[in-house]
Amino acid sequence: MTIPESTAHVERLTKILRDRKLAQFGDSLLNFSYSLAVTRTTKQPVGIKVKDKLLANAATKAGLRKYLPRRVDAGDVANGLEALVGEAWLLEKMTLEEIVACLVPDEIDQSKGFVSLAQLALERLGLDK
Incomplete structure (x- = not known):
């Protein structure tokens, strides 16, 4: 999937990716969603904190890294x-079930x-066009 280069899309995406409050919310949402996905898969309740390195790797693979400043660490990526997913959920563009469905564990490639x-x-x- 190609992320658009139009100025309006780039500005909107950059603003979302750098929003600390959205990132905090998204962090909780992703940790809960991933814990729920693993719990459903293993049939054992778990609480998981998703590692920043894993999320940064996924963000890079998804093409998000280039919309952040050059000198940021894995935590910022x-x-x-986290902010992107938080924004989509808060705007009711995605449901919790859709998020959980995406996160069914893959033992070979966790990202x-x-x-x-x-x-x-x-x-x-609407940021993929």
């Missing part, structure tokens, strides 16, 4: 993905579900 989730959020927010 991860925050961008795969988060990449799919980022792409879905971009699509639902």
Whole structure:
């Protein structure tokens, strides 16, 4: 999926990715959603904190990294993905069930579900065109 280069889309996407409050909300949303996905898969209740490195890797694969300043750490890149998903959910562009469905664990590539989730959020927010 290609992320658009129009000025309006770039500005909107950049604003979302750098929004700290959205990132904080998105962090909680992703941790809960991933915990729910793993709980449903394993049939054992778990609480998981998704690592920033995993989210940063997924954000990069989804093409989000280039919309952040050059000198940011993995935590800031991860925050961008969290903010994007948080925004999509808050605007009712995605449901919790859709988020959880994207995050069904993949033992080979753990970032795969988060990449799919980022792409879905971009699509639902109209930032993929």
